[in-house]
Amino acid sequence: MPPIYYLFLGFAFVFGAVVGSFLNVCIYRIPAGESVVSPRSRCPRCGSLIRWYQNIPILSWLFLRGRCANCRTRISPRYVLVEALTGLLFVLVLRDFGIHWATPVFWVFIALLVTITFIDLDHQIIPDVISLPGIVIGFGASFLLPWVSWSDSLLGILLGGGSLFLVAVGYEFLTKKEGMGGGDIKLLAMLGAFLGWKAVLPIIFVSSLLGTLVGVPLMLAKGSDGKLAIPFGPFLAAAAVIWLFWGEFLADWYLQRFL
Incomplete structure (x- = not known):
């Protein structure tokens, strides 16, 4: 590969x-x-402003050894994880799609998925302020992508949202318990908007498989009497990336x- 290729990949990582x-x-x-x-x-403990040179992705955390420069409060390594993960995924997008409209489109897609994943892990919610605009952006992007037509995107929205809605209604009817939130339904509609209807069923299958592989060991470790709520959004996001x-x-x- 020519050196310019690796230069572009490096740019994608830094930008990500x-x-x-x-x-x-x-x-x-x-x-x-x-x-x-x-x-x-600001630092959530001492309230001191984080200066620009203390906010350089990845490097500042390493230089400060994971602590606030003022009060030395520990800064979670998850900040670095999010930055590094986003950078890596941006590199993969550029590697696969090259200099094409698809690259910025899927950079936006990746950014939405990363945000949704960690919010859902923390709070077990998928904010409408992310998923609903994501549906609109995904549908609009279908006019730029030659392999996902607007009709594929529209069908993806309907199949994605509709399929999980039926699963949620059926589960609640059989068990009298809510098993899937509306956020997951809107998220799958967003995935269908970006990736088209053909991706919806594989995403449901892979996310269910991942959820089983992760959830069952966690439930066994917690014990039969313990209640364990596992957000499904991160598994949907992971399946979409796959x-x-x-x-x-x-x-x-x-x-x-x-x-």
Whole structure:
């Protein structure tokens, strides 16, 4: 590969890490109903402003050894995880889609998924302020992507939202308990908007498989009498990422092996 190729990939990682830094703000502030624009970032304990050179993605956390520069309060390593994860996923998008409209489209898609994942892990909610605009953005993006037509996107929205809605209604009817929140339904509608209707059922299957592989051991570890609420949004997001990067390969593999 020519050096310029690796230069572009490096740019994608740095840009993704910067976006990840902003996503950390969104993850913290959106559930609290706060503005993601102002005020400037502060230490939650001592209230000191975080200066620009203390807010360089990944590097500042390493340089400060994971502590506030003023009061030395420990800063969670998850901030670095979000930045590094976003940077890595941005690299994969650029690697797979190159210089094309799809790259900024799926960068936005990845940013939405990362934000939703960590908010759902923290609060077990998927804010409408993220998923509903995401549906609109995904549908609008279908006019820029040659392999996802507007009709594929529209069907993806209807199939994604409709399928989980039916599952949720059926589960509640049989068990008299709410098993799936409306946020998951809107999230799958958003995934269908970006990826098209063909991705919906594989995403449901893979996310259910991942949820089982993670949830069952956790439930066994907690004990039969314990109540364990596991958010489903992160599994949907992970399945969507798997489909985005490896969906075609996995579909071909499945067809060759089992059909």
